[in-house]
Amino acid sequence: MIDYIRENYLDVVTLFLQHIEITFFSLGIAIVIALPLGVLLSRNRTAASIVMPVLSVIYTIPSLAMFALLIPVVGLGLKPAILALVAYSLLILVRNVMAGFRSIDPAILEAGKGMGLSQWQLFFKIELVMALPVIIGGVRITAVSVIGIATIASWINAGGLGVILFQGLNQSNTPEIVWGTLLVAGLAIFVNYFLSVLEAMALAKSKGEPF
């Protein structure tokens, strides 16, 4: 087991970093889209009732099928991988952004508005802080699932830890299977922990509990 790492550590580190890269970019792009989209949809129920089912449908497409569908459109490699992962991420992210903003006590918004805060002041000083814990919660769940699904992206030459795992499966190479699994799981556990700490801090902040 240790021998495998000793012999292949350069490859493993490269693939590990690649996995982080795929996750990071997919998540980043998804957040940039989901934040404004979620805010918009939280204020417009009609638009939400159209967009959310679409995101739900995308979410239910099996990942292998999704990757296969994207190959004719954007080819092989990193691009389709990130595209697919962004598409998967949107449902949970947007849903949590919406939930975050809708969970704000209406009395707080009324008081803020009634005191003369502008829409932007209300948004950045009040609403965002209140919605943040739920939003981070969404990012956390999404990050974990992106780390998982990104493993499959190695099928379309996107690299990442899936390369080790599937190589191991193909060649019945137990150390590769174990290391691939351990590294993916370890990454997911670490990211989950890190974000849950952020989430707890945001929650304490939004409730006015000094930490």
Next chain:
Amino acid sequence: MSGKYAIVLEGISKTFERAEKPSVYKTDLKIEEGNFVTILGASGCGKTTLLKMVNRLYEPSSGKVFINGEDVSRISPTALRRRIGYVIQQTGLFQHMTVEQNVATVPEILGWGKEKINRRIDELLQLVGLPPAEYRKRYPRQLSGGQQQRVGLARALAADPSIMLMDEPFGAIDAINRSILQDEILRIQKQLNKTILFVTHDITEALKLGDKVIIMNEGKVQQYDTPLHILRHPANDFVKSLVHSDDLFQRMAFVKAGDVMNEDIDSQKLSEEAPESQEQTSLRDILLLLISSPFHYVKIKNERNEMVGTVTINEIRQA
């Protein structure tokens, strides 16, 4: 527009989208500067709607609102609201901000200097009975309901608005604390000479606090007058049954000693031992004093502790 009216409503009405009938029918009202005016009425009669048209949280379907002679539709809603204090029942305190940050909200938006804001926070917390040293750094969740409402009041007063709108501010507070807060808002209003428009559905509160009371029912103003006038001359059956003006005991609870006392007195002739009371004391309490003392009158003193009148059973009869 005459300058001595703080708030003028001219033919104001409000019909919400898709509503069958107006929430507030055409209404004309003039509220004098420095007056404490309460709006009294049952749930859903349009009190909040009326109030929110003053600071443009709702836009009226017809009519105009003037504050201090200025047409509010010509002032941007945010600028207007920064000039009007606003307090609601649920306090709406910003949970993630400390007491001082909450109070500083509007002064900060208005760009006041740090020093000035700091002094203002201390002054206001002092005013609402929360010692600054103890309360400045607390978060809303570390305060009782009554204390939170005090912070809400301080926050609304922060930029020293001449007009305050209050929507059932004490509605969620227990009877004992409500009574204390009522006394304090009266004291603060006298001290700062604010014009206050105060919504309540508690008759006692409306009559106790209001220099004048607006009685509403089903979107229409039924009567706008002083508490004493409303009790003595209810405008219609609705008002009559609302304030139980047929019930002498009920009426005595609302009429204040200062309203009916005999001011034609000779202090020399009044006994040292005769019972004394305040102008704001209800006739019911005065009657209790009368019954439990050998004297046939109660001496009434004003805020400066000067003798201003007496009440005998005759004055009570006339109430």
